[in-house]
Amino acid sequence: MAPDYALLARQLEALLDSRDWLTNSAQTCAFLMQELPELNWAGFYLQREPEMLCLGPFQGKPACHPIPFTRGVCGAAARSRLTQRIDDVHAVADHIACDAASRAELVIPIVVEDRLWGVLDLDSPVAGRFSEQDQAGIEALVAVFVERSNLALPA
Ligand code: SME
Numbered sequence: 322m323a324p325d326y327a328l329l330a331r332q333l334e335a336l337l338d339s340r341d342w343l344t345n346s347a348q349t350c351a352f353l354m355q356e357l358p359e360l361n362w363a364g365f366y367l368q369r370e371p372e373m374l375c376l377g378p379f380q381g382k383p384a385c386h387p388i389p390f391t392r393g394v395c396g397a398a399a400r401s402r403l404t405q406r407i408d409d410v411h412a413v414a415d416h417i418a419c420d421a422a423s424r425a426e427l428v429i430p431i432v433v434e435d436r437l438w439g440v441l442d443l444d445s446p447v448a449g450r451f452s453e454q455d456q457a458g459i460e461a462l463v464a465v466f467v468e469r470s471n472l473a474l475p476a
Pocket residue numbers: 362384385388392393394395396415416417418419420423426442444
């Protein structure tokens with residue numbers, strides 16, 4: 322059964338009581354890792370220089386950095402500005418394996434004033450972990466993060 326995403330959104334709103342994107346992004350990935358079952362990595366990549374994703378706050382094993390827009394599932398999300406929901410990363414030739422345990426991946430682009438601010442990346446060791454319902458629920462959680470945070474250019 323999918324988590325109660327409406328409840329999680331209200332909890333995240335209460336948690337994000339700062340306007341600081343750094344504090345809020347750290348809190349958001351810790352919250353997701355705690356509340357969503359079957360994740361092995363949750364974190365943000367930020368566009369701090371053109372067409373490159375820089376590793377930001379995350380929970381999980383040390384990860385790949387940097388990731389150009391041309392590579393991987395994160396790069397595809399950044400280029401297309403569309404959520405990438407992958408049932409089995411082994412079937413994606415372009416996938417960048419940071420942790421061999423990862424099987425499913427969900428990458429949600431974060432666009433602010435028509436600029437790709439960054440992406441939220443979730444990995445799971447369970448193939449097919451993310452349903453359409455999970456995608457919609459987690460996109461709504463990202464919308465809470467965006468609404469609660471000052472996403473001016475990262476300092
Ligand atoms: N698998 C990602 C790289 C980031 S890690 O999963 C944390 C990708 O293919 O872009």
